[in-house]
Amino acid sequence: MIYADCDIDGVISAVILYKHLIKFTDNVEIKYVERSRGHGSGLVIDQIEDDTDLYIAVDSSSNDVEPLKALTEKGIDCLVIDHHSVDVENPYCILVNPQQSDCEYPNKNASGGLLVYKVCQVIDDYMDTRYSLELSDLPGFSLMADVMCMKEMENRYFAKVSLKGLRHEGLKLLFEAMNSDLKNLTSTDFLYGVSPAVTAATRADNIKLAIDFLMCDKATPETKGYVKELIKLNEKRKVVQAEALERHKDSIKEEDKVVIVYDPTIGKGLNGLVGQELSKKFNRPAIVLGDGEDENTYAGSFRGLEDFSMLDLLERCRSVEHTGGHPGAGGLSLKKDNLQDLKDELNNRLSSFVPDDTLYYDLEFSADSVNENLINYLTEFYRYSGNNFKPGTFLIKDLFISDKKLMGKTNNTVKIDCGKLQLMKFKTDEEYYNGVPVFTEVEAVGSLNMNVSIQYRPRKKVIKACQLFIEEYREIN
Structure with a gap:
């Protein structure tokens, strides 16, 4: 068995x-x-x-x-x-x-x-x-x-x-x-x-x-x-996750060292993914809680940062009943009466922690130097990426936005045309799209990708596009 x-x-x-x-x-x-x-x-x-x-x-x-x-x-x-x-x-x-x-x-x-x-x-x-x-x-x-x-x-x-x-x-x-x-x-x-x-x-x-x-x-x-x-x-799953993030993104207090939300509508299976999105958005650990096994208990998932073990931290918290999993991702439970105690305890233990919203990148290139050969070379170098060996992130300069397009079934993807390089922003919204300037010079940070598709009519044709999956961009004055 x-x-x-x-x-x-x-x-x-x-x-x-x-x-x-x-x-x-x-x-x-x-x-x-x-x-x-x-x-x-x-x-x-x-x-x-x-x-x-x-x-x-x-x-x-x-x-x-x-x-x-x-x-x-x-x-x-x-x-x-x-x-x-x-x-x-x-x-x-x-x-x-x-x-x-x-x-x-x-x-x-x-x-x-x-x-x-x-x-x-x-x-x-x-x-x-x-x-x-x-x-x-x-x-x-x-x-x-x-x-x-x-x-x-x-x-x-x-x-x-x-x-x-x-x-x-x-x-x-x-x-x-x-x-x-x-x-x-x-x-x-x-x-x-x-x-x-x-x-x-x-x-x-x-x-x-x-x-x-x-x-x-x-x-x-x-x-x-x-x-x-x-x-x-x-x-x-994507829809539920996006809706949960939208519900809670404005309820986070700046002074809290750990994002903690209670939302029983998310479901146990998605608590961790929503926690991951909240952690990424606010650059700090996140805990998403739902109802526990009895009416007096919360249970949920946590997501941490690479700098320290969130699992070890929660194991030291007196207000936590149970925790387990991996250093950066796992589950926990606590009594409902102890929720504020957990917030206070985490704020005290992380008093010197400052959320870091700095965008880090590995190399920088001019847009003119980005081509299929370069992207294929970088793809091979970072092919087997994961924990402690992240996919490459690059700063691309000398970009000029000529057009933009809102895409996806739920209008959550933005494609930005910059000549021979397309900038792609995923998991976003119409507000982000409206803020993208056109006929403007920018530089952007993200990961490079070759998009390959096949056009079958009027005859079979392989279409390739150089893309940058962007984390953020900024205008150049």
Whole structure:
């Protein structure tokens, strides 16, 4: 019995393990609970039949002592393959986790999916088989989805295997549906396209859709149907996220060191994404809360900054009942009566913190020097980007705006024509569009991209456009 955690790393982990074990026995099954119920083995043990021989939790459960004790007392062996922090000793399982104090495995930044894959490699060694090779394109996606460190050489290797050696037919279809070039995939294509679409299913309490999709080995009509469902859920997710940001953007107090909002209408699955948007907009950590398990409790998600561990900070706060996850992203719960205490405690602990709205960039270029060759060179350098190795950001000078256009189903994308370079601003609105000046010289900061499309009429033609996905621009007087 495999227990899949309810995020994309957990789903990939479970699918890798299932596809590998099914080569040896058909007596294997995946169990799960929806994201709205939470994480951990305690939520699923009532689904585990008494005649189960082996229970395997992936991407969770390192600290689940009591649930695993209950299973072992029934005679069920327990294996946990996880990468989250280990806070207690758990004698009721075999634990594969590089965060253990006595673990000598050098990669402390592995994802659940990568660790499961390594276990499958070991099984192959013992059984003199090579089945894991068929699944080698999946671990890198779990690493990217869980935003693991991309300075880690093993992580970079598996990211390369995923993007350069993609075999999964369902993922190919989803990349293509999002206008990605299969011959030239980057981490950005995955992080801002495919990953949110698959995650949209788990956030909508439809983890079965994500599992069914990743189980697909062939490009069948059923697989194409899964792709359409994922894209539909992702579009809905975008709308909910944008509306939540709009509701709360004017309610943030400048003196608060951490953005904290309560909004039960967002839903547990999207709290973290809204927190991420609020954190980015206000350049400070963010907490988005909804209703907890009882009427006296709030529960939600946090998003932090790279400068410090938000998880460690919340663990030190007396007003927090429970927290867990990663240093920059996770969940928490607290008593409703303690909300103001949490705000005060965070303001005190972060009293010297000053939100930094500075735009940083790696290099600067004149618009005349930006061409396809330069963009392709930079794309290759930053192809395997992620945590601690961000995609390149550039200042482009000598831009002259000749035209602008409001685009997208919800008018949330602005295209700004600057000669041979197009400036693209996403997740924005008509107010931003109206503020863009025309026939004006500007400079802009953002990431460079080649947009490739095919025109089929009157004859087939490949159209390429140099683009700058802008964070901000300023007029030059």
